[in-house]
Amino acid sequence: xEFEEDDSVVLHDKHSEFDxxxxxxxxxxxxxxxxxxxxxxxxxxxxxxxxxxxxxPAGDADDVDEE
Numbered sequence: 001x002e003f004e005e006d007d008s009v010v011l012h013d014k015h016s017e018f019d020x021x022x023x024x025x026x027x028x029x030x031x032x033x034x035x036x037x038x039x040x041x042x043x044x045x046x047x048x049x050x051x052x053x054x055x056x057p058a059g060d061a062d063d064v065d066e067e
Contacts, residue, residue: 001052003038008058011040018042022058
């Protein structure tokens with residue numbers, strides 16, 4: 001899946017302190033192989049060089065546990 005700037009996404013990277021958090025794509029960089037890597041900003045920082053397979057679109061409000 002491809003993403004664009006300002007898309008809201010969830011990061012899945014067990015080595016990242018932002019694993020499972022929702023952030024916003026702030027930059028899309030195309031590699032020399034034609035793939036894209038993403039910079040994702042979170043409330044407490046950002047991750048650079050994230051591949052599309054590490055991201056999922058952020059879900060609707062229905063996906064949030066509201067108790």
